Each structure stands twice: as C-alpha cells, then as structure tokens.
Amino acid sequence: MIVSQFEVDDARESVGDEEPYAGYYGYVAVMRVQDMSWTARIDNKVIASAGLVPLWPGVAEAWMIPGADTGRHAIAVGRELRRRLGSVMRDRGLNRVQANIHHEFERATRLAEWLGFENEGLMRRFGVEGADYFRYARCL
Numbered sequence: 001m002i003v004s005q006f007e008v009d010d011a012r013e014s015v016g017d018e019e020p021y022a023g024y025y026g027y028v029a030v031m032r033v034q035d036m037s038w039t040a041r042i043d044n045k046v047i048a049s050a051g052l053v054p055l056w057p058g059v060a061e062a063w064m065i066p067g068a069d070t071g072r073h074a075i076a077v078g079r080e081l082r083r084r085l086g087s088v089m090r091d092r093g094l095n096r097v098q099a100n101i102h103h104e105f106e107r108a109t110r111l112a113e114w115l116g117f118e119n120e121g122l123m124r125r126f127g128v129e130g131a132d133y134f135r136y137a138r139c140l
Contacts, residue, residue: 001076003084006037006049013046014067021128031063036088040080045069048077052088052097060092062099062117064108071107082115089140096139103132112136 011028019025030053031037037051050064062085070077089097099117101108109119117136126133 001047001073001080002041003038003080004041005034006032006039006051008032010039010046010049011065014049014065028065036060036092038084040073040077042069042073042076047073050081050084052085052094054092058093058095060094060097062097064099074107074111078111078114081111085115085138089138094140096137098135098137100126100133101136102127103134109134109136 008025008029011025015024031051033051033053036053037049039049040047046067048064048066048070050062052060052062054060064081085097088094097117098120099112100123101112103122113119113136115138117138120135120137123133123135125131
C-alpha cells in the first residue's frame with residue numbers, strides 16, 4: 001500500500017465524475033489538509049481516502065471516502081487509519097476527533113468503533129440528502 005497526500009482528484013476516482021450532490025467537490029477541497037489527509041493506493045488504484053479537518057484547537061472532524069476495493073483491503077486500510085489517527089491526535093494536540101456516519105452504513109460504524117470511536121447519538125435529518133447520521137467521537 002502506498003499512502004500519499006489526499007488530492008481532490010482522488011475523490012473523483014473513488015466517486016466518479018458526476019457530483020453526488022451540488023458543491024460536493026468544493027467541499028472535498030476543504031477536506032485536503034496538509035499532513036492530515038491521505039489517500040491509500042494499491043496497484044495505482046485508490047483504495048480509500050481519509051483525513052481530519054481541524055474545527056478549533058483540540059478538535060477535528062474525521063472523514064473517509066471509500067474506493068471500490070476498500071472492502072477487499074479492509075484490514076490494511078483499518079490498520080493504516082488507526083496508526084495515522086493516533087499519530088495525528090498526539091502530534092496536533094487533539095483531544096477530540098468526531099465523525100458523522102450514515103445510519104445505515106454498518107461497515108463504517110464497525111470501523112469507527114474498532115478505531116476507538118464511541119457513538120454519541122443519532123442526528124436526525126443531518127445529511128445533505130436528508131438522512132439520519134450517527135455522531136461518533138474519539139476523545140483522549
């Protein structure tokens with residue numbers, strides 16, 4: 001697995017050329033934070049992109065864009081995420097990292113819990129599409 005700085009084109013490779021909703025790639029551009037966002041590739045294919053966006057001192061928002069083959073490489077991706085998350089939290093002095101996960105995305109909730117996140121509750125009609133999301137957080 002080769003891990004590099006996340007770029008917006010990495011999301012296009014995972015999601016496709018059409019925006020899932022208006023302004024999506026503009027939002028994705030904000031998610032590119034130097035040394036806090038990464039893309040993992042195997043055989044030059046994007047497996048997953050993930051990262052953290054600082055909100056204010058000590059707090060950041062976690063995100064992930066899975067690729068088509070993320071499931072096939074779930075263990076490698078999970079281990080890399082766990083290593084990077086812990087490292088960035090220590091290096092950047094983060095005492096809380098939070099994430100929003102679609103209420104039906106069970107694989108993502110299992111990954112979040114394996115990474116040490118706890119479910120803080122359901123956010124009704126939170127998503128841009130009007131769906132419910134869970135708020136997860138990992139605190140030090």
